[in-house]
């Protein structure tokens with residue numbers, strides 16, 4: 001068992017929410033692992049527990065049973081070696097773009113001095129050079145989401161957890177962001193767990209696509225995508241790509257749930 | 261050019277209504293102790309300031325108002341913070357807060373004057389009492405209204421509760437607090453004046469009261485004029501502070517810079533919906 005090279009290990013992980021109308025099983029005995037430096041996408045119907053899974057991994061939600069490990073240690077709360085990107089940018093309007101990016105540095109008291117340049121460089125990497133002193137409301141939705149990604153990278157975490165980061169963007173911006181994310185990932189080689197509703201997006205970005213069932217979410221399939229990188233947008237027109245997408249969509253159809 | 265014309269029209273309307281007022285009072289020979297003409301009000305205003313009488317009382321009322329405002333807002337802010345941040349404080353205090361909130365606070369003025377005398381103290385306390393609640397309620401709401409996603413983000417960064425308070429909840433509450441201050445400022449003025457009505461030796465409210473006894477209606481009008489001007493200036497003052505404190509708020513920036521397409525609501529605007537307040 002190669003524990004040392006496993007960035008994320010999830011075994012029989014379940015989560016049941018207690019609500020007024022009784023218990024809601026959101027996640028049921030999910031088991032999978034993600035290797036160090038791997039890009040893994042998670043797709044599944046709405047409400048199948050994807051965000052729940054991500055919150056557990058981020059250490060801000062306790063699981064009901066089973067275990068989740070990051071780099072071999074049980075998750076016992078938020079950790080400093082992960083960066084999280086949510087569905088919305090979640091920027092602070094009273095902070096400038098650069099100050100928003102440096103939020104993890106401020107919270108974890110890593111020292112502004114050495115990180116300011118890191119922040120500026122990262123912003124340039126996502127195409128936001130010159131926007132350091134702007135406020136979030138001066139940016140478009142896609143630009144704001146890029147700020148959020150920069151913020152998740154600034155403290156150089158080994159792992160990125162992304163919850164439908166491009167869900168709110170229009171198709172064009174979304175494709176552009178997919179290319180940028182791939183570029184950043186190729187440059188930095190972080191472990192990425194990427195949640196999405198979009199099967200093509202998952203296939204385009206990921207080394208592996210985890211397919212989840214409808215609620216309560218269980219793991220249905222683990223699809224390896226062996227397309228050469230860097231993948232251009234054109235790859236979406238290739239038969240291999242189409243075959244992957246069809247396969248995953250078929251899994252959903254068998255489930256009786258079409259969601260992409 | 262357009263601006264000049266607007267100003268001219270505004271002035272013309274103002275002069276016209278004053279003229280009409282003057283003309284109506286003269287034409288119908290309305291007694292001066294019912295409705296004085298503007299000329300008499302202006303005269304009263306001039307005499308009051310020339311003799312130094314108004315300035316003296318104005319200064320006193322301003323002092324009461326500002327002290328009451330500061331004391332009331334500070335208490336409201338800190339108690340609101342305690343209630344919002346501590347379950348137990350909320351549990352034990354909230355019933356009383358609700359009870360007091362539905363009470364018209366100015367109705368306490370007679371009692372307060374009995375307890376604290378005719379001097380400055382009773383006025384400051386009464387002003388503070390009415391200024392207190394807008395701050396209390398708005399601070400509470402503001403601190404609790406921090407976006408869940410932002411709290412999740414902070415927690416995912418392993419932020420302490422203290423950090424979440426200072427870096428997220430407090431700045432998030434500022435628009436609410438400023439809206440509270442806005443209301444509290446005017447409330448404090450009302451509180452001070454009402455307490456002066458009940459019993460005082462100095463102040464514009466006391467002056468109105470004594471002019472009323474003497475049927476000096478022109479004088480009362482002139483003081484009302486001063487009071488509305490004071491209210492306006494105090495309000496401007498709060499707005500200036502707001503501009504400095506909330507430098508990031510897009511509504512404080514000139515509108516020309518953003519076109520509707522560029523304006524992105526999601527991460528942007530801190531919109532304060534201040535709680536309804538009563539005096």
Ligand SMILES: Nc1ncnc2c1ncn2[C@@H]1O[C@H](COP(=O)(O)OP(=O)(O)OP(=O)(O)O)[C@@H](O)[C@H]1O
Nearest residue numbers: 017019024026045046047048049050051052053215
């Ligand atoms: N705090 C909560 N309390 C109670 N039930 C919850 C809570 N959060 C989520 N759930 C329920 O758990 C289930 C899974 O929610 P989750 O947010 O993980 O879904 P998801 O896969 O992220 O959905 P989507 O793709 O729409 O974002 C849903 O049925 C939801 O109603």
Ligand SMILES: [Mg+2]
Nearest residue numbers: 050051052163
């Ligand atoms: Mg979700």
